[in-house]
Amino acid sequence: MLSLLWLIPVLPLAGFLLLALCGGRLSRPHIAWVGCGSVGAAAVTTALVATDFFSVFPARESYQQTLWNWIDTSGMTVGISWYLDALSLLMVAVITGIGFLIHLYSAEYMAHDDGYARFFAYMNLFVAAMLTLVLADNLLLLYLGWEGVGLCSYLLIGFWYREPEYGRAAQKAFIVTRIGDTAFAIGLFILFTQFKTLSIQQVQSLATEAWPVGSNLAMIVAMLFLIGAVGKSAQLPLQVWLPDAMAGPTPVSALIHAATMVTAGVYLIARMHHLFEIAPMVQEVIAVLGLVTLLLAATSALVQQDIKRVLAYSTMSQIGYMFLALGVGAWSAALFHFLTHSCFKALLFLAAGSVIHSLHHEQNIFKMGGLRRHLPWTFWTFLIGAAAMSGVPLITSGFYSKDWILWSVWSSPLSHRWIWFGALLGAMLTGLYSFRLIFRVFFGEVRTQPTGESGLAMRLPLVVLAFLALTVGFLEMPHTLGNVTLFSHYLSHALPTTALLPGMDESSEAREQLAVTVAALLGIGLAALLFLPGSLFGARGTDQSTTHPSMTLLQGGWGFDQLYDRLFVRPWFAVTRNSSDMVDRGYEWLAVCAESCHGWLSHTQTGQVRWYAATIAVGTLMLLGLFAM
Amino acid sequence: MLSTPALVLAIILFGLGLIGLLSRRNILYMLLSLEIMLNAAALAFIAGGARWGQVDGEIMFLFILTLAAAEVSVALGIVLQLSHRFRTLDADAFCEMRG
Amino acid sequence: MEILFYIAAAVTVLATLRVITHVHAVHALLYLVVALIALSLIFYLFGAQFAAALEIIIYGGAIMVLFIFVVMLLGPLAVEQERTWFSLSAWVGPSILALVLLGEVGYLIASGDHPTMAVAEPRQKAISIALYGPYIIGVELASMLLLPGLIGAYHLGRRLSSEARSC
Numbered sequence: 001m002l003s004l005l006w007l008i009p010v011l012p013l014a015g016f017l018l019l020a021l022c023g024g025r026l027s028r029p030h031i032a033w034v035g036c037g038s039v040g041a042a043a044v045t046t047a048l049v050a051t052d053f054f055s056v057f058p059a060r061e062s063y064q065q066t067l068w069n070w071i072d073t074s075g076m077t078v079g080i081s082w083y084l085d086a087l088s089l090l091m092v093a094v095i096t097g098i099g100f101l102i103h104l105y106s107a108e109y110m111a112h113d114d115g116y117a118r119f120f121a122y123m124n125l126f127v128a129a130m131l132t133l134v135l136a137d138n139l140l141l142l143y144l145g146w147e148g149v150g151l152c153s154y155l156l157i158g159f160w161y162r163e164p165e166y167g168r169a170a171q172k173a174f175i176v177t178r179i180g181d182t183a184f185a186i187g188l189f190i191l192f193t194q195f196k197t198l199s200i201q202q203v204q205s206l207a208t209e210a211w212p213v214g215s216n217l218a219m220i221v222a223m224l225f226l227i228g229a230v231g232k233s234a235q236l237p238l239q240v241w242l243p244d245a246m247a248g249p250t251p252v253s254a255l256i257h258a259a260t261m262v263t264a265g266v267y268l269i270a271r272m273h274h275l276f277e278i279a280p281m282v283q284e285v286i287a288v289l290g291l292v293t294l295l296l297a298a299t300s301a302l303v304q305q306d307i308k309r310v311l312a313y314s315t316m317s318q319i320g321y322m323f324l325a326l327g328v329g330a331w332s333a334a335l336f337h338f339l340t341h342s343c344f345k346a347l348l349f350l351a352a353g354s355v356i357h358s359l360h361h362e363q364n365i366f367k368m369g370g371l372r373r374h375l376p377w378t379f380w381t382f383l384i385g386a387a388a389m390s391g392v393p394l395i396t397s398g399f400y401s402k403d404w405i406l407w408s409v410w411s412s413p414l415s416h417r418w419i420w421f422g423a424l425l426g427a428m429l430t431g432l433y434s435f436r437l438i439f440r441v442f443f444g445e446v447r448t449q450p451t452g453e454s455g456l457a458m459r460l461p462l463v464v465l466a467f468l469a470l471t472v473g474f475l476e477m478p479h480t481l482g483n484v485t486l487f488s489h490y491l492s493h494a495l496p497t498t499a500l501l502p503g504m505d506e507s508s509e510a511r512e513q514l515a516v517t518v519a520a521l522l523g524i525g526l527a528a529l530l531f532l533p534g535s536l537f538g539a540r541g542t543d544q545s546t547t548h549p550s551m552t553l554l555q556g557g558w559g560f561d562q563l564y565d566r567l568f569v570r571p572w573f574a575v576t577r578n579s580s581d582m583v584d585r586g587y588e589w590l591a592v593c594a595e596s597c598h599g600w601l602s603h604t605q606t607g608q609v610r611w612y613a614a615t616i617a618v619g620t621l622m623l624l625g626l627f628a629m
Numbered sequence: 630m631l632s633t634p635a636l637v638l639a640i641i642l643f644g645l646g647l648i649g650l651l652s653r654r655n656i657l658y659m660l661l662s663l664e665i666m667l668n669a670a671a672l673a674f675i676a677g678g679a680r681w682g683q684v685d686g687e688i689m690f691l692f693i694l695t696l697a698a699a700e701v702s703v704a705l706g707i708v709l710q711l712s713h714r715f716r717t718l719d720a721d722a723f724c725e726m727r728g
Numbered sequence: 729m730e731i732l733f734y735i736a737a738a739v740t741v742l743a744t745l746r747v748i749t750h751v752h753a754v755h756a757l758l759y760l761v762v763a764l765i766a767l768s769l770i771f772y773l774f775g776a777q778f779a780a781a782l783e784i785i786i787y788g789g790a791i792m793v794l795f796i797f798v799v800m801l802l803g804p805l806a807v808e809q810e811r812t813w814f815s816l817s818a819w820v821g822p823s824i825l826a827l828v829l830l831g832e833v834g835y836l837i838a839s840g841d842h843p844t845m846a847v848a849e850p851r852q853k854a855i856s857i858a859l860y861g862p863y864i865i866g867v868e869l870a871s872m873l874l875l876p877g878l879i880g881a882y883h884l885g886r887r888l889s890s891e892a893r894s895c
Contacts, residue, residue, distance in 0.1 A: 662747075687855050688858055691779075696870075699874050703877050707884060
């Protein structure tokens with residue numbers, strides 16, 4: 001069964017090829033069957049592979065499968081080869097499982113769209129590329145998947161390409177992530193020139209041998225990889241593309257820009273953790289970047305008017321938590337948060353999509369309200385998602401993952417106290433903005449009349465994801481609460497366990513958890529106070545079209561767009577549009593020169609065969625004379 | 630042996646062919662001149678092969694023969710086309726590709 | 729032997745001169761045929777009987793026939809030359825030169841002095857072996873050249889006939 005591993009990425013790829021080549025001739029139900037079926041089959045294959053993998057799991061930690069040699073030149077051999085271990089199996093399970101649910105959802109959500117086949121073709125291609133990324137045995141194959149998901153992200157953000165605005169958003173996402181990808185590629189080159197191999201396992205073992213902790217090359221490579229990860233995962237300073245990426249259809253936002261692709265950076269750092277461990281300074285940078293991103297994004301999420309932009313900023317914020325965990329060396333905690341985040345964020349996006357669907361594509365939360373009674377399924381699932389995101393204690397998965405991260409931040413030797421306080425503030429803000437959404441959208445009076453609850457294909461994924469969002473957290477429970485260590489035990493075969501500071505016992509853990517709980521509940525309570533209609537300040541908060549400068553600053557995501565515009569775009573245009581610079585003169589001179597030479601030479605083109613024959617003869621004579629000399 | 634006179638003969642024939650190619654305006658004569666030049670080259674190869682007692686000269690002759698056959702079949706087709714279009718065989722009249 | 733070569737060479741040069749200087753296409757062609765026959769005699773003198781035979785069969789036969797066909801097809805363009813085509817004087821020059829060649833061949837047969845007849849047999853074999861051994865790429869290229877030649881000629885001829893029909 002384990003040898004079926006190659007099928008997992010191939011199935012969605014086959015679905016893509018089928019839809020791309022003859023999608024126009026298939027009927028809509030057939031397209032939906034192919035699109036969902038290929039991903040569903042991949043999910044089933046994953047389950048089969050996983051059972052086989054677990055049957056001998058602790059004894060055998062990884063499984064490698066080489067299909068064929070992709071590139072084989074002297075000094076460089078790159079294979080199409082898959083590498084399955086605890087980490088990649090987790091990623092594959094999330095991608096195929098949640099991917100399948102989202103495909104199922106889109107079968108109804110996109111039912112009336114003209115580009116039905118195109119949509120499913122892109123989605124299948126994305127799943128294939130993402131699986132290539134996480135299953136790759138070498139960095140080049142990983143890079144192939146990395147670029148593949150970037151391409152699909154571009155295609156799907158600009159899916160409704162008739163709107164120029166959406167096309168621009170797609171280009172922005174593509175170009176901004178390109179900066180990170182370029183850095184990643186340079187890091188890859190450096191690794192190859194140093195070690196003459198691209199296999200992830202070999203490179204890391206060679207690097208830990210060859211480079212001492214904190215050596216310059218390790219720092220540079222880790223930094224370049226970090227820039228790549230930051231670009232893909234929408235962290236500071238390359239985060240500006242994610243809010244605009246919400247131009248794509250909502251299932252796309254759920255799959256690509258919440259559950260899977262944006263966490264590719266987290267996966268990359270976790271996969272290359274040996275490299276980051278010998279670059280402790282870069283790890284610190286990761287932690288600080290994660291913290292700053294999560295705070296900036298959380299404050300921006302507080303004031304957004306578009307429901308999807310709120311969720312986009314919340315995604316940035318939650319990935320900030322993952323980066324924070326990676327930065328303090330809590331690899332498993334980051335991956336656990338990735339798992340719970342994929343469940344509840346996909347759920348939130350899909351529920352938001354359900355809201356948007358029933359409100360005729362209205363996305364402004366100030367035009368929503370009172371949907372609680374009209375959309376009960378959506379309301380309860382959205383509520384579960386928001387509760388999980390804000391970390392309502394004991395019953396939601398988000399609590400366990402976030403608590404684990406905060407406990408790691410508190411107790412890790414790599415961390416500082418102020419980072420923990422920042423993260424705690426973030427936890428409170430998370431509760432605030434999540435429940436602001438709930439109170440705005442589902443409470444109060446009805447502002448836009450909804451068309452009613454959506455069908456089964458959309459409700460089923462919501463229910464399944466809501467169930468997951470509640471229960472996934474029970475895979476790992478802290479010492480003070482049940483002490484379940486299934487997840488950390490499982491991942492300890494792929495990732496190192498977190499080092500703790502001495503003197504961290506259960507009582508300090510309990511105190512820390514209490515702080516997290518209080519922060520989350522405080523955020524929710526504050527939201528109820530501020531935004532719940534009928535509460536103390538709730539009535540006043542309806543009119544948010546304020547033009548206060550601080551509000552516009554926050555709504556624009558702390559003005560990074562304007563900053564980059566001033567810093568890079570405008571100077572660049574100023575340089576390129578300067579009509580009197582020397583470089584342009586040089587090229588113009590070249591053009592004039594070529595034109596005059598061409599005019600001169602064109603006189604020889606008389607169109608007369610005899611003239612050509614004569615020139616050939618003369619040329620031959622001259623050549624012969626040259627040789628004779 | 631006779632290889633030097635044969636090469637001289639080949640040069641003379643080649644020169645005559647070239648003169649014909651450059652001096653005649655009738656496209657049919659130009660093709661005939663080309664045939665003469667090809668034959669001159671073939672003669673040089675044959676003479677060379679005989680001089681060294683190798684078969685390569687004759688093999689090159691075979692190739693030249695093939696080339697000439699292909700060239701003549703296409704060229705005569707073009708001549709027919711041109712005469713049909715322009716109602717003349719004057720090579721200088723076919724100068725639509727003047728730069 | 730040598731005198732035979734010089735005579736044949738003189739015939740070739742004279743015939744070629746007439747080819748490039750003659751005004752009538754058919755006359756020029758006749759002279760060219762004579763030049764080719766003289767050349768084939770020279771080939772024979774160099775011991776390349778196979779090449780000599782091919783020179784006469786393919787050049788003197790097939791290719792020249794192609795030329796003559798085309799000259800015939802171009803009839804309307806050469807209509808003013810029609811009258812002179814069958815005049816006696818046109819035949820005199822080529823006939824004289826051909827007679828010279830005939831004399832040479834007769835002499836060769838009569839003297840029984842066949843230059844390299846003894847080694848002729850293995851020579852053909854050596855040519856074939858070389859052709860399909862080291863020169864196999866050349867043979868392939870030649871076949872690749874002939875095929876477009878065939879298609880090109882067919883295409884050019886077909887367009888002519890279809891245009892002629894549409895006119």
